[in-house]
């Protein structure tokens with residue numbers, strides 16, 4: 330752990346996929362640094378910008394009017410060069426050259442794996458703020474952007490349901506989440522899906538056909554199935570194709586929601602969590618936490634070792650799955 334007095338200048342970056350709430354977190358980091366009279370630098374395009382020394386000095390006014398904006402004003406990237414030792418060495422040299430004492434990374438597990446390498450290889454202080462719509466990190470109940478993304482998904486599915494109802498159709502809707510099913514589970518429950526296909530549990534095509542036949546018997550005339558992109562059945566198009574071969578009572582359609590899920594103005598929940606995390610990230614560095622992430626558990630912010638945060642995810646909520654099965658008959 331570093332001593333408080335050692336930190337005079339902090340840098341902040343966003344890395345990996347953008348997510349709503351990243352700007353609110355940047356704003357909180359910048360303003361908290363100014364509040365504690367710490368110099369603050371913004372690094373453009375994540376680790377790529379760090380390697381290329383693409384940075385800007387920031388002040389309280391640099392982050393005006395961004396709390397409500399999606400995306401990230403600092404831009405973001407997935408850097409292949411940072412995965413090499415040479416890339417990380419260049420990045421570290423630039424931090425030292427610019428007299429930056431600690432780095433705050435807003436991103437997901439890949440970004441934190443990189444941050445931890447900076448700590449391990451150069452003993453460089455790092456702090457993570459979980460920013461990804463996937464919600465797939467340990468040590469935190471929620472990641473920034475997950476709440477907004479799920480609201481975007483349910484708005485879209487509600488609209489699709491109008492067509493499903495009007496035409497008596499069966500829709501397979503694919504949502505993001507990489508290897509995790511958090512977005513699918515929450516949105517499937519919230520939109521009344523008849524089935525939710527997640528990477529974390531097996532729903533076979535046979536199971537799905539059984540559900541559809543039961544629904545046919547009770548004259549259900551439209552249906553929504555939410556498919557997580559990481560589901561083992563191979564995505565919504567594959568599932569729809571296999572189902573279509575065996576079930577023709579309803580016309581089948583597929584929608585892949587894609588990057589619409591990552592955009593838009595952050596929800597109240599994400600803005601508040603981003604603000605809290607941003608403040609605590611700076612305060613944590615000043616207190617000496619130097620290889621940690623701020624996590625949000627039971628409405629409280631805590632510090633968790635980055636190695637633990639990237640070691641897996643919190644488990645999916647089985648109770649949500651149970652409830653959704655009861656309510657979708």
Ligand code: F6P
Nearest residue numbers: 346437461462463505506507591
């Ligand atoms: O990690 C966020 C995420 O949106 C995932 O849900 C998705 O699998 C991936 O990023 C898509 O990445 P890209 O925008 O690089 O295609």
